[in-house]
Amino acid sequence: xxxxxxxxxxxxxxxxxxxxxxxxxxxxxxxxxxxxxxxxxxxxxxxxxxxxxxxxxxxxxxxxxxxxxxxxxxxxxxxxxxxxxxxxxxxxxxxxxxxxxxxxxxxxxxxxxxxxxxxxxxxxxxxxxxxxxxxxxxxxxxxxxxxxxxxxxxxxxxxxxxxxxxxxxxxxxxxxxxxxxxxxxxxxxxxxxxxxxxxxxxxxxxxxxxxxxxxxxxxxxxxxxxxxxxxxxxxxxxxxxxxxxxxxxxxxxxxxxxxxxxxxxxxxxxxxxxxxxxxxxxxxxxxxxxxxxxxxxxxxxxxxxxxxxxxxxxxxxxxxxxxxxxxxxxxxxxxxxxxxxxxxx
Amino acid sequence: xxxxxxxxxxxxxxxxxxxxxxxxxxxxxxxxxxxxxxxxxxxxxxxxxxxxxxxxxxxxxxxxxxxxxxxxxxxxxxxxxxxxxxxxxxxxxxxxxxxxxxxxxxxxxxxxxxxxxxxxxxxxxxxxxxxxxxxxxxxxxxxxxxxxxxxxxxxxxxxxxxxxxxxxxxxxxxxxxxxxxxxxxxxxxxxxxxxxxxxxxxxxxxxxxxxxxxxxxxxxxxxxxxxxxxxxxxxxxxxxxxxxxxxxxxxxxxxxxxxxxxxxxxxxxxx
Numbered sequence: 001x002x003x004x005x006x007x008x009x010x011x012x013x014x015x016x017x018x019x020x021x022x023x024x025x026x027x028x029x030x031x032x033x034x035x036x037x038x039x040x041x042x043x044x045x046x047x048x049x050x051x052x053x054x055x056x057x058x059x060x061x062x063x064x065x066x067x068x069x070x071x072x073x074x075x076x077x078x079x080x081x082x083x084x085x086x087x088x089x090x091x092x093x094x095x096x097x098x099x100x101x102x103x104x105x106x107x108x109x110x111x112x113x114x115x116x117x118x119x120x121x122x123x124x125x126x127x128x129x130x131x132x133x134x135x136x137x138x139x140x141x142x143x144x145x146x147x148x149x150x151x152x153x154x155x156x157x158x159x160x161x162x163x164x165x166x167x168x169x170x171x172x173x174x175x176x177x178x179x180x181x182x183x184x185x186x187x188x189x190x191x192x193x194x195x196x197x198x199x200x201x202x203x204x205x206x207x208x209x210x211x212x213x214x215x216x217x218x219x220x221x222x223x224x225x226x227x228x229x230x231x232x233x234x235x236x237x238x239x240x241x242x243x244x245x246x247x248x249x250x251x252x253x254x255x256x257x258x259x260x261x262x263x264x265x266x267x268x269x270x271x272x273x274x275x276x277x278x279x280x281x282x283x284x285x286x287x288x289x290x291x292x293x294x295x296x297x298x299x300x301x302x303x304x305x306x307x308x309x310x311x312x313x314x315x316x317x318x319x320x321x322x323x324x325x326x327x328x329x330x331x332x333x334x335x336x337x338x339x340x341x342x343x344x345x
Numbered sequence: 346x347x348x349x350x351x352x353x354x355x356x357x358x359x360x361x362x363x364x365x366x367x368x369x370x371x372x373x374x375x376x377x378x379x380x381x382x383x384x385x386x387x388x389x390x391x392x393x394x395x396x397x398x399x400x401x402x403x404x405x406x407x408x409x410x411x412x413x414x415x416x417x418x419x420x421x422x423x424x425x426x427x428x429x430x431x432x433x434x435x436x437x438x439x440x441x442x443x444x445x446x447x448x449x450x451x452x453x454x455x456x457x458x459x460x461x462x463x464x465x466x467x468x469x470x471x472x473x474x475x476x477x478x479x480x481x482x483x484x485x486x487x488x489x490x491x492x493x494x495x496x497x498x499x500x501x502x503x504x505x506x507x508x509x510x511x512x513x514x515x516x517x518x519x520x521x522x523x524x525x526x527x528x529x530x531x532x533x534x535x536x537x538x539x540x541x542x543x544x545x546x547x548x549x550x551x552x553x554x555x556x557x558x559x560x561x562x563x564x565x566x567x568x569x570x571x572x573x574x575x576x577x578x579x580x581x582x583x584x585x586x587x588x589x590x591x592x593x594x595x596x597x598x599x600x601x602x603x604x605x606x607x608x609x610x611x612x613x614x615x616x
Contacts, residue, residue: 066348066350066351067348067350067351067352068351069391070351070352070353070354070375070434071351072347072348072351073348073351074346074348101584101585102585106583106584106598107349107583107584107585108346109349109583109585110346110347110348110349113346114346222592222611222612223612250585250587251586251587251588252581252585252586252587253580253586254350254395254580254581254586255394256389256391256392256393256394256395257392258391258392258393263391263392265350265351265352267350267586270586270587270588272587277578277588278577278578278588278589278590279578280576280577280578281396281417281418281419281420281421282415282417282418282550282576283417284551284576284616285616286577286613286616287613288616300587300590304590304592304593307593308593
């Protein structure tokens with residue numbers, strides 16, 4: 001493990017600007033957002049909790065062109081790969097799902113895989129928890145353990161640094177003069193801090209009576225349960241915010257556009273809550289009712305992905321809880337499902 | 346790396362009106378793509394969009410293919426306007442086809458309803474190309490009226506073949522119709538084969554597939570020997586966009602042909 005002072009960290013980012021577009025969180029009105037940095041890093045925020053936008057936006061953007069006319073090219077929209085700083089562990093878990101969808105199949109998605117290879121992830125420990133954080137319930141610790149290139153644990157005056165990949169090691173080797181070996185005290189501070197945040201998230205889970213993932217097996221079924229879904233969906237306005245804000249939701253819509261001389265195929269994030277999501281041209285719709293579509297969202301996360309990829313497709317980031325204008329709370333839905341199953345047994 | 350989303354340019358060679366709402370389009374892609382019977386393609390109308398179709402043509406013809414398309418939506422509306430020389434796009438082949446190899450030496454019953462004749466035509470030609478490899482071949486088809494019977498002349502030709510036992514029915518006859526009247530499930534009992542070991546292939550509107558499957562199970566066909574074509578909203582065609590999920594499968598990637606055994610426990614398969 002290494003130590004990087006705050007000044008040397010800024011020097012590192014300035015150097016990385018040559019090969020990357022550098023994005024890092026800033027805080028506005030109690031929310032954290034990714035901002036593209038260049039030169040001036042005075043308002044950079046590395047610790048705290050996950051930013052507003054999910055990490056997937058840097059790997060499969062909300063809207064991008066995937067084909068132009070009949071040309072076979074794969075052209076990414078950005079001039080340089082992204083270096084994303086301050087990524088939190090909950091977002092890194094999102095890779096497990098996104099990678100499964102876009103990389104590990106007969107067809108690799110060249111847009112996603114291109115960015116996955118080129119982008120640099122400089123993650124960081126959470127240094128606080130907010131009310132909606134419940135990562136521990138989904139088996140995620142509030143500090144990165146895998147799927148990062150470089151991880152920063154904020155300590156007095158700088159960071160304890162961990163290298164997580166060969167790409168991270170390469171960046172380190174190129175800038176080794178900025179780093180020094182971490183001393184025992186810094187490492188101690190890091191461990192204490194990690195324990196403190198785990199306690200905070202743990203309290204969230206206890207206070208809100210949130211089920212742990214071990215209790216989720218078999219609770220979200222494709223059929224059977226209707227009462228909970230009909231009740232939970234009452235306030236849903238079918239906006240799809242829960243989908244777009246989610247680090248694991250991956251569904252997209254392909255649509256074609258044509259202006260005078262150019263034909264383009266675009267892909268945009270799609271939402272399974274929207275009525276026509278599964279409808280076919282002939283008119284048949286396997287999920288005509290809104291409660292069926294809300295259930296489908298949960299089935300996909302807590303039934304489909306565990307069965308096909310051995311993973312719950314929720315990271316406990318809590319974004320959907322805050323994004324939902326209908327106040328549908330994923331923690332509450334899961335708790336109701338678990339309770340009902342217990343009564344049945 | 347290949348771009349799985351880009352369509353390959355193709356030129357329309359012929360557009361044939363089959364019925365007032367159904368046309369067959371023959372086209373030649375710039376690059377030979379070919380297909381295994383039962384696989385599908387995404388057909389692009391430049392600037393309008395794309396839609397999935399299972400080719401209705403002979404799989405052994407590699408350089409050209411045909412799709413038979415019912416006019417039901419935005420893309421199919423445009424497909425019906427296509428003329429010889431028009432440029433379209435095509436992606437594929439996608440999905441898994443019929444496992445023809447495993448049908449060897451078996452008795453096979455093919456059940457078609459209405460527009461479902463389209464993929465089955467491709468399958469029948471594959472069977473004809475491999476005639477002799479299967480023990481016995483039956484075709485039972487039904488549609489609403491004689492006027493809506495697809496490929497009528499070709500099918501009359503099939504009826505003369507020694508290697509095929511064929512029968513048709515219509516829901517509502519006209520004055521010239523001399524065949525059966527009623528739904529397709531009514532003419533399945535005349536199929537003389539060992540059901541317990543036989544293969545059944547069904548393609549048609551969901552409601553027809555539902556009742557045909559029920560009937561086939563009653564007759565004694567095994568779940569794993571009934572092949573169904575699932576009509577789902579297949580868009581990307583490569584298991585990523587999420588629209589065509591059936592339980593733990595995606596129709597585009599794992600289908601669109603499934604055995605009844607694969608999907609029977611999932612809800613809404615006929616919806």
